[in-house]
Amino acid sequence: MNIILFGPPGAGKGTQAKKLVDFYGIPQISTGDILRANVREGTELGLAAKAYMDKGELVPDEVLIGIIKNRLNEADCEKGFILDGYPRTVPQADALAVILEEIEKPIDIVLNFEVPDEELVERISGRLMCKCGASYHKTFNPPKEEGICDACGAEVYQRADDTSDAVLNRLDVYKKQTQPLIEYYEAKGILVTLDGTKDIDVVFEDVKGILAKFA
Template sequence: MNLILFGPPGAGKGTQAKKLAETYSIPHISTGDILRDNVQKGTELGLEAKKYMDSGELVPDDVLIGLIKVRLSEPDANHGYLLDGYPRTKPQADALTDILEKISKPIDYVLNIDVQDEELVRRLSNRRICNSCGASYHLEFNPPKTNANCDSCEGKLYQRDDDKEEVILQRLSVYKKQTQPLIKYYDDQNILVTIDGKGQVEDIFNKITNILND
């Protein structure tokens, strides 16, 4: 099963990616993990990427696609993969398509978890973190006993800057600008499936697996 997973911030993409990787025994591959692993191992491509990362610049497409090509050629990806966080632009998608053709690992499905902006803002803006032990709460789904303190250590709870409504809306705007062309790109190839991301984790997971197992 060769998959790409799309989803805006707050859509639960990370949770679904983990469950899919476990269910289908395929590696969950994210560009962040690939970059960190290669930098840590000191590979040639990792060292090249590190130069850009250290200077605060974006890692160029050719370096990223080189890292992904190597990762997808590893033995654990022989029976499938789940790409998360890549591609982000049409040039990246074109390069990925070329690489996958060369290594005979074409994409089976591009899964697009779709959630309305209002729901995403509700999910993310209600998240609270303990400034002492790092415990995570949600004022609606997993509320603390009091809105001010951690249940475990009584540390102060705070809202991360990127969980504030104005920042969330900006993140969503950026995501849409990046992803919308890719939605059409993969829809034109008849491999895009859009899943309604509203509801319980298991319900959404069942929607996805029903599609994959059909």
């Protein structure tokens, strides 16, 4: 099955994507990851992308879609894939539809995780990180000793883009960017919106119920 995931920052999209990967055995494809991999490996498209990235410019859609097409043709995508972070615009969605038709891998379903803004702000603005990779939450999962990582004893910190004001700005950008895409896939009859406020495992049961006809 071929899936696109939508969801604002903090909606749990990444958590659900990991569960999908583990349960269905299909890869999660992040445009950022495959861009970096192509640059690192020095592929023709990677070098083209690097030329723009080195100048601080956005990688053009025609380069990005070529990299995505190559990735979707790899063997691990034979049974399906999860697109995360792409498309971000309607022109990108149109370009994606063209290449998916060429490789005969149309999108089956678009899952859209919805959570009210006030809950997203609470979720994200309470996050705490540690340099060792451990993560906490001021309310839901605080470290045993305030300000100190349970795992390594280092001081935990809050990311600069996890403050309330920064989160609200990120949500505003997401809505402006994504709303046209939600309407785009609604018109195609393949978008399903889920309640992301539920417990993680309950949300995943909802997801599995929706995907049952494709599995």
